[in-house]
Amino acid sequence: MGRWFILVVLFVLFIVTWGAPQTSQEADCPCSNPEFCKPIKDTKRKEVFVFSLSKDIDTWQKYNWTKISTVVMVGYYSDDMMCLAHSNGARVVTIAGVPTDYLTNATLQEEWVVKNLAVVTQKHLDGINFDYESPIPADRTDMRDGYTALVRLTYKMFKEYNPSFQITVDVAWSPACIDQRCYDYKTLATVTDFLFVMSYDEQSQIRGPCVALANSGFYKTQSGLQKYFATGIPSEKLVLGVPWYGYYYPCVAVSQDNTCSIKHVPFRGVNCSDAAGREMNYGFLMRIIQNSTTGRLWETSTLTPYFNYKENGTTYQIRYDDPVSLKFKFDMALKYGLRGVGIWNADALDYSQDTPEVIRQRAQMWQAFPDYKKSEITIRNDF
Numbered sequence: 001m002g003r004w005f006i007l008v009v010l011f012v013l014f015i016v017t018w019g020a021p022q023t024s025q026e027a028d029c030p031c032s033n034p035e036f037c038k039p040i041k042d043t044k045r046k047e048v049f050v051f052s053l054s055k056d057i058d059t060w061q062k063y064n065w066t067k068i069s070t071v072v073m074v075g076y077y078s079d080d081m082m083c084l085a086h087s088n089g090a091r092v093v094t095i096a097g098v099p100t101d102y103l104t105n106a107t108l109q110e111e112w113v114v115k116n117l118a119v120v121t122q123k124h125l126d127g128i129n130f131d132y133e134s135p136i137p138a139d140r141t142d143m144r145d146g147y148t149a150l151v152r153l154t155y156k157m158f159k160e161y162n163p164s165f166q167i168t169v170d171v172a173w174s175p176a177c178i179d180q181r182c183y184d185y186k187t188l189a190t191v192t193d194f195l196f197v198m199s200y201d202e203q204s205q206i207r208g209p210c211v212a213l214a215n216s217g218f219y220k221t222q223s224g225l226q227k228y229f230a231t232g233i234p235s236e237k238l239v240l241g242v243p244w245y246g247y248y249y250p251c252v253a254v255s256q257d258n259t260c261s262i263k264h265v266p267f268r269g270v271n272c273s274d275a276a277g278r279e280m281n282y283g284f285l286m287r288i289i290q291n292s293t294t295g296r297l298w299e300t301s302t303l304t305p306y307f308n309y310k311e312n313g314t315t316y317q318i319r320y321d322d323p324v325s326l327k328f329k330f331d332m333a334l335k336y337g338l339r340g341v342g343i344w345n346a347d348a349l350d351y352s353q354d355t356p357e358v359i360r361q362r363a364q365m366w367q368a369f370p371d372y373k374k375s376e377i378t379i380r381n382d383f
């Protein structure tokens with residue numbers, strides 16, 4: 001395998017997608033309007049970048065599409081989602097997990113890129129999001145450079161095929177080898193459209209007292225962004241990713257001032273972590289907050305809400321984000337002139353019922369996003 005293999009595959013792709021008469025490409029389009037199979041062209045616009053895990057079209061219909069610029073399909077492909085996104089002027093991209101042995105094998109990398117480019121073109125998608133989150137220890141420069149090489153090759157081949165394809169990489173809340181992810185962040189930013197900064201799971205390695213803490217604290221998020229700037233990455237290469245979920249921590253003890261001590265559960269070399277809690281969606285948390293023992297409390301040192309909840313004799317502390325805490329972070333993204341914002345994940349709201357209260361909850365979460373202008377709004381919901 002080698003260059004010739006790529007050339008042959010690209011040639012076949014070329015014949016299939018461009019060489020064929022226009023009408024057959026249109027016939028190939030599963031949308032009601034063949035326009036909706038075309039990738040989005042604007043490569044400079046601001047982002048509201050959302051991950052979608054649900055395979056349910058009724059859920060997608062309840063997203064606020066006015067806000068969304070890019071949707072990442074996680075764990076599924078759907079023509080319906082592609083048509084719906086494009087009909088709303090939103091990009092739709094696939095997510096890429098990379099097996100670790102591919103990082104150090106150029107042959108495997110070439111095959112990988114060719115295969116993924118074929119998927120993206122055949123399914124009328126707009127690009128790919130890299131979500132490699134495994135450790136790359138500081139001394140494994142071969143793995144670090146191999147990952148960069150894979151992203152670089154992807155960027156090169158995708159952009160050669162279509163310059164408006166989008167290539168992005170998900171990165172930890174800080175570039176300081178968080179969770180042993182010692183990636184070459186600076187170079188990754190030069191071989192992508194932007195990095196999606198996962199400003200959550202910020203307690204994956206708790207080095208101080210082993211207690212429940214904010215999932216996405218304002219100041220910790222800010223310090224992470226500043227470290228990215230310090231590496232030389234420009235603000236327009238960063239999208240601030242925030243959580244639509246919180247952590248549900250069983251407390252082994254609760255102090256007078258509501259500090260919830262948690263069990264020691266180690267993660268990547270640190271003996272206390274948020275793995276002591278469970279990730280819970282905002283929709284679920286808004287149901288149980290009704291029975292909380294404290295009501296919504298506000299932590300000024302992180303600009304996030306939390307509450308306690310008791311079940312079967314155990315006290316739980318819930319650390320989460322709501323439209324108020326999210327708005328602080330979105331305003332920070334605007335102040336720093338970032339490329340945009342995003343969420344993990346769009347399905348974390350309660351889409352199962354349409355009571356006035358739940359509709360209001362969903363609307364507030366979507367409305368917290370900045371109102372970036374999209375130039376390619378087309379026909380809404382006519383897919």
Ligand SMILES: *[C@@H]1O[C@H](CO)[C@@H](O)[C@H](O)[C@H]1NC(C)=O
Nearest residue numbers: 101102104105106107108109
């Ligand atoms: C790369 O992977 C291929 C396919 O698994 C294998 O044949 C080859 O030996 C590997 N090359 C290296 C340098 O490990």
Ligand SMILES: *[C@@H]1O[C@H](CO)[C@@H](O)[C@H](O)[C@H]1NC(C)=O
Nearest residue numbers: 207210263264265270271272
């Ligand atoms: C966790 O690590 C800290 C600091 O290294 C140490 O003081 C503490 O005893 C450890 N706790 C447990 C339960 O291992």
Ligand SMILES: *[C@@H]1O[C@H](CO)[C@@H](O)[C@H](O)[C@H]1NC(C)=O
Nearest residue numbers: 284286287288289290291292
């Ligand atoms: C709240 O508590 C009441 C009384 O125990 C119970 O009936 C109700 O189901 C609880 N609601 C939730 C959302 O857990």
Ligand SMILES: *[C@@H]1O[C@H](CO)[C@@H](O)[C@H](O)[C@H]1NC(C)=O
Nearest residue numbers: 248250310311312313314316
């Ligand atoms: C509390 O107990 C009930 C009945 O045993 C069980 O169904 C429920 O999952 C328990 N709740 C928690 C949070 O463990």
Ligand SMILES: *[C@@H]1O[C@H](CO)[C@@H](O)[C@H](O)[C@H]1NC(C)=O
Nearest residue numbers: 064065066067363366367371
């Ligand atoms: C969606 O967002 C737009 C732009 O902010 C807003 O005008 C609209 O009311 C929102 N739609 C819903 C259903 O909340």
